[in-house]
Amino acid sequence: MTTAATDVLLSVTVLRPDERRLLDALRSQGLTARPVLQPDLAEVLAAGGERPRLAVLRNLSHREAIGTARRLEQAGVATLNSPSAVEVCNDKGLQALLFARLGILHPATRHAFTYEQVHDIATEFGWPVVVKPVSGSWGRGVTRLSHEEELEAWTGGRESVDAAGKLFPVLVQQYVEKPGHDLRIVVVGTEPVVAISRNSDNWRTNTHLGAQVERVEVSDDMRRLCAQAVAALGPGFYGVDMMQDRHTGEMTVLEINANPEFARSSETHGVDVAGLYARHVAGLLESERPVLAV
Amino acid sequence: MSTTVVTGVACLVCDSPLDIESGSEKGEIVECGTCGQEHELTDTSENGYEVSLAPEVEEDWGE
Numbered sequence: 433m434t435t436a437a438t439d440v441l442l443s444v445t446v447l448r449p450d451e452r453r454l455l456d457a458l459r460s461q462g463l464t465a466r467p468v469l470q471p472d473l474a475e476v477l478a479a480g481g482e483r484p485r486l487a488v489l490r491n492l493s494h495r496e497a498i499g500t501a502r503r504l505e506q507a508g509v510a511t512l513n514s515p516s517a518v519e520v521c522n523d524k525g526l527q528a529l530l531f532a533r534l535g536i537l538h539p540a541t542r543h544a545f546t547y548e549q550v551h552d553i554a555t556e557f558g559w560p561v562v563v564k565p566v567s568g569s570w571g572r573g574v575t576r577l578s579h580e581e582e583l584e585a586w587t588g589g590r591e592s593v594d595a596a597g598k599l600f601p602v603l604v605q606q607y608v609e610k611p612g613h614d615l616r617i618v619v620v621g622t623e624p625v626v627a628i629s630r631n632s633d634n635w636r637t638n639t640h641l642g643a644q645v646e647r648v649e650v651s652d653d654m655r656r657l658c659a660q661a662v663a664a665l666g667p668g669f670y671g672v673d674m675m676q677d678r679h680t681g682e683m684t685v686l687e688i689n690a691n692p693e694f695a696r697s698s699e700t701h702g703v704d705v706a707g708l709y710a711r712h713v714a715g716l717l718e719s720e721r722p723v724l725a726v
Numbered sequence: 727m728s729t730t731v732v733t734g735v736a737c738l739v740c741d742s743p744l745d746i747e748s749g750s751e752k753g754e755i756v757e758c759g760t761c762g763q764e765h766e767l768t769d770t771s772e773n774g775y776e777v778s779l780a781p782e783v784e785e786d787w788g789e
Contacts, residue, residue, distance in 0.1 A: 446766060446781065447753035455751065469753045492787040569788015671789060689789035 438484040439717060440465040441476065441509075443500050445492035449695040450706075454490065457710035463717065470496055477507050485717055487511045490691060494522040494567055497691065512713065513668035513690045520665060521690035524603055525566040536660045537684040540606040546597065547587050553604040554583060562605040569689070571638035576607060611678040613637060616645075617654050618692055618705055619670040621712045624650045624658045626703040647701040653683040661688050669709055735775050739763040746775050755780050 440458050444451050444467050451467065458465035468476060468487075476484070487504050489511055491497035501515035513521070520526045524541075531538035540557060543566075544550040554561040560578040563586065568574070577583050590599070613631040617624045627650045632643035639645060654674060661672050671692025676683050694705035735744045742760035746767070750756070756765045756777065764780035 444753055445787070446755055447751055448755065452751070452754060467751050467753050493784060494786040494788065567786065572785070572788070691789045693789060 438466055438482075439463040439486065440713060441484040441487040442467045443473070443487055443489045443491055443497075443504075444469060445496055448492075450693055451490045453695060453698075453706040454488070454709060457704075457706040458488075458713060460707070461710045461714040463710075463714060470500075473500060473503070476509075477503055483507065483509050485510075486713065488713065489513060489518060492691070494569075498522060512716075513670070514666050517665040517668055518690050521670070521688050523566050524564060524568075524687055525601060527687055528603060530664055531685060534660065534664050536664065537657065537682065539608050539684055539686070542604050543601045544604050545601045547591075550587075550602065550604055551580075551583060557604065557606045560607040562603075562607050564603050564605065565599070566601060566603060570640035571636045574636055576635060608675060608684070609678050610635070610637065610675045613643075614673060614675040614686065615648070615654065616692070617650065617658055617672045617674065618694065618697070618703075619658050619662060619668070619672055620705070620708045621667045621715075622659070622662045624655060624672075625705065625708050626697060626701050627651075627654055628701065645700065647703075657683065657685050661685060669712075735777055737761060737763055738765060738777065738779055744777065750775070 440463050442451060442455055442465055447467050455465055455467060487509050489497050489501055491500060497518050501511050501518045504511050505515045520530055525543055528538060528541040542553045544553055550563060554577060560576050562574060562576050564574040575586055577586055613629045614637045616628045616630060618626050627648050628645045629648045630637040630639055630643040630645050634641055637643045657674060658672050661670060665688065671689035673686040673689065674683055675686050697703055697705045731746065731748050735746060736742065737744055737758040737760065740758060740761040740763070742758055744756055744758060744765065746756055750767055750770060752767055752770050754767045756767060758765070765777040766780045767775060768778050769776035
């Protein structure tokens with residue numbers, strides 16, 4: 433009933449160019465690999481069939497990614513990334529707590545569950561502060577508040593669509609002035625394989641908001657912080673976002689993404705991320721050991 | 727290498743023929759060359775290709 437002798441399932445929400453490249457790269461490694469959309473997961477999870485050896489999670493939907501990871505885990509299928517890594521990466525609040533617990537440098541960040549707490553934390557940190565949803569991507573919902581009037585405006589707009597406050601908690605973060613860019617480091621397995629500077633006049637340096645990218649060398653600071661990230665989450669495939677304080681020079685981890693985009697990386701940066709990831713997967717499967725604890 | 731083929735599948739918005747590459751997989755996004763509408767391949771079986779309008783970006787989508 434389930435997949436027959438498939439090495440790798442590629443779990444997707446839709447099959448974008450990123451995932452298509454990864455699928456081709458996995459097959460180039462001699463692996464049998466097939467994409468699985470959410471409805472197809474029913475067949476994979478059904479009892480009595482042969483399980484794939486590994487599932488690579490590339491779901492655009494965070495809810496799908498977490499649900500798929502946990503369901504496959506209970507079905508005995510190892511996943512990349514691990515379910516707990518997927519869960520932590522899809523919640524900036526969990527990440528902030530993890531970073532604080534493990535001493536990974538990160539801008540001061542607090543949870544707020546009410547508008548009053550947002551105000552109190554902002555007053556304690558000092559203006560400006562950054563307010564962001566615990567879950568979200570591509571810069572959505574990330575707001576810089578420079579004074580009380582802006583907080584009032586943010587509160588008013590939010591209350592108009594969420595009178596009951598169900599969208600809490602949010603994170604309140606100390607604003608760190610960047611030197612016009614932040615950094616994205618892609619990690620495959622345990623190794624940082626490429627670092628990209630995302631340059632923008634906008635304080636939000638997401639490429640989805642128009643930031644220009646250029647490849648930079650992986651520095652010792654980046655390598656050290658990536659090693660800490662991997663130690664915290666386990667080997668896998670990550671986009672580690674970092675930024676440098678333009679005044680102190682201190683480098684901090686801003687967040688870790690479990691589903692980094694790479695479709696143009698080969699042409700733009702000369703690094704075949706899909707190929708490297710596929711080789712990592714092939715290496716895990718070749719080892720004939722359980723590839724991940726499940 | 728995949729080759730672009732005309733499959734006889736029409737754009738769901740402007741009815742122009744969609745070019746779908748051979749070897750395309752279920753779930754891939756195909757853009758109409760005439761009107762730009764994105765479609766999702768929902769079936770790539772022997773019966774031929776089927777498409778639906780590509781899903782809009784949802785609020786929990788991201789990296």
